[in-house]
Amino acid sequence: MPFSLPVPAAAAPTHLLYLHGFRSSPKSFKAQRLAAWLAEYRPDIHWWCPQLPPSPREALALVMDGTAHWPAGSSAVLGSSLGGFYATAVANQRGWPWVVMNPAVDPARDLAAYIGEQRAFHTPEEAFYFRAEYIDELRALHAGPLDHPERCFALIAQGDELLSWEEMAARYAGAQQRVIEGSDHALSDFDQHLPALLHFLNLNP
Numbered sequence: 379m380p381f382s383l384p385v386p387a388a389a390a391p392t393h394l395l396y397l398h399g400f401r402s403s404p405k406s407f408k409a410q411r412l413a414a415w416l417a418e419y420r421p422d423i424h425w426w427c428p429q430l431p432p433s434p435r436e437a438l439a440l441v442m443d444g445t446a447h448w449p450a451g452s453s454a455v456l457g458s459s460l461g462g463f464y465a466t467a468v469a470n471q472r473g474w475p476w477v478v479m480n481p482a483v484d485p486a487r488d489l490a491a492y493i494g495e496q497r498a499f500h501t502p503e504e505a506f507y508f509r510a511e512y513i514d515e516l517r518a519l520h521a522g523p524l525d526h527p528e529r530c531f532a533l534i535a536q537g538d539e540l541l542s543w544e545e546m547a548a549r550y551a552g553a554q555q556r557v558i559e560g561s562d563h564a565l566s567d568f569d570q571h572l573p574a575l576l577h578f579l580n581l582n583p
Contacts, residue, residue, distance in 0.1 A: 381556055381571075381574065383573075383574055383577045383578075384531045384554040384556070384574060384577060384578040385528075385554060385578075386577065386578055386579070386580040387454075387475035387528070387529045387530075387531070387578060387579070387580075388451075388452075388454075388475050388529070388580065389451070389452060389580060390452075390579065390580040390581055390582075391423065391452050391453055391454040391475075391579060391580075391581075392422075392423060392424060392449060392452040392453070393423070393424045393426075393445070393448045393449065393452060393453040393454070394412075394416070394423055394424070394425050394426070394453075394454055394455075394456065394579075395426050395427075395441065395445060395448075395453070395454070395455040395456070395465075395468070396408075396409050396412060396413075396425070396426070396427040396455075396456045396457070396461070397427075397428075397430065397441065397455065397456070397457035397458070397461030397462075397464045397465050397468075398427065398429075398430060398457075398458060398459075398460075398461045399457075399458045399459030399460045399461050399462075399482075400459060400460040400482075400485070400489065400492070401496055401497070401498055402458070402459070402461075402498075403429055403498060404427040404428070404429055406458065407564065407566075407568065408458055408479065408564075408565060408568050409427045409458075411568060411569065411572065412425075412456070412572075413425055413427065415572070415576070419581075419582075419583040420581060420583070423581075424448075426444065426445070428440060428441065428444065430461070430464075432496075432506050432507070432508055432509070432512065433509075433512055433515060434464075434485075434512055434515040434516045434519055435515040435518070435519070437464060438464060438467060438468070438519060441464065441468060442468070442471070445468075445472075450472065450473065450474075453472070453474050454474050454475045454476060454477070454579055455468045455469055455472075455474055455476045455477075456476065456477040456478075456479070456575075457476070457477070457478055457479070457481065458478075458479040458480065458481075458565075459479070459480055459481065459482050459540075459541070459563065460482045460485050460489075461481075462478035462479060462480065462481025462482060463481055463482040463483070463485050463516075463519070464519070465477070465478055465481070466478065466481065466521045466524065466530075467519050467520075467521045469525075469529070469530070470521045470522075470524065470525045473525070473526070474529075475529040475530070475531075475578075475579070476529065476530050476531075477530070477531045477532075477533070477575055477578065477579070478530065478531075478532050478533070478550065478553075479532075479533045479565055479568075480533065480534060480535055480538050480540075480541060480543075480546065480563050480565060481532065481541075481546060481549070481550070482541060483541070483542075483545045483546055483549045484520075484545075485516045486513050486514075486516040486517045486520075488540075488541070489508070489512070489513065489516065490513055492508050493508055493509065493510050493512075493513070494507065494508060495507055495508075496508050524550070524552060524553070527550065527551075527552030527553045528552065528553070528554065530550060530552075530553035530554065531553065531554045531555075531556070531574075531575065531578040532546065532547075532550040532553045532554070532555045532556070533556050533558065533565060533571055533575070534546045534547055534550070534555060534556070534557045534558065535558045535560070535561035535562060535563065535565060536557060536558060536559050536560060536561070537558070537559075537560040537561045537562050538561070538562060538563045539562055539563055540563045541563065543557065554578065556571060556574060558571070
């Protein structure tokens with residue numbers, strides 16, 4: 379059965395923020411794919427995909443400071459996995475439309491098993507230490523009930539091998555959802571869903 383397109387959330391953004399997931403980076407496939415599309419078709423849009431520090435508190439502070447002067451009516455945020463959790467916190471504070479892709483729902487619970495030294499996916503030679511206090515920082519950042527969930531587009535893969543798709547679907551129950559049969563946590567079939575994401579953001583070549 380073909381997917382239907384989401385209803386665009388707002389006017390086309392002039393500023394786009396992308397937040398990567400745990401152990402990921404701006405080199406992630408989805409971030410690179412979006413950056414390439416924007417460079418080719420919409421170079422007028424201001425794109426920012428920062429490398430997020432391991433500390434959730436510092437990560438959100440970096441993002442909020444870096445976007446403090448972005449226009450309220452023409453900015454949007456996208457996030458994958460842990461970045462989806464952060465994107466929800468940003469959107470709830472700023473009132474922006476947002477896109478989440480296999481978003482972490484309870485990262486304080488899920489990442490407790492990862493306390494200790496970790497390696498980045500795209501630069502495995504680089505290590506960082508995920509500290510126990512980061513779990514408390516994640517709890518403090520939980521956004522609570524979603525403000526204006528209709529402004530959110532959620533891409534959720536039933537084949538996610540790390541996170542529960544049912545939990546994601548329940549958390550974003552009021553959002554516009556595309557629940558994908560199969561796929562995986564990384565959304566390896568992202569190109570199939572990119573047109574819907576762009577449609578939601580009112581972005582056209």
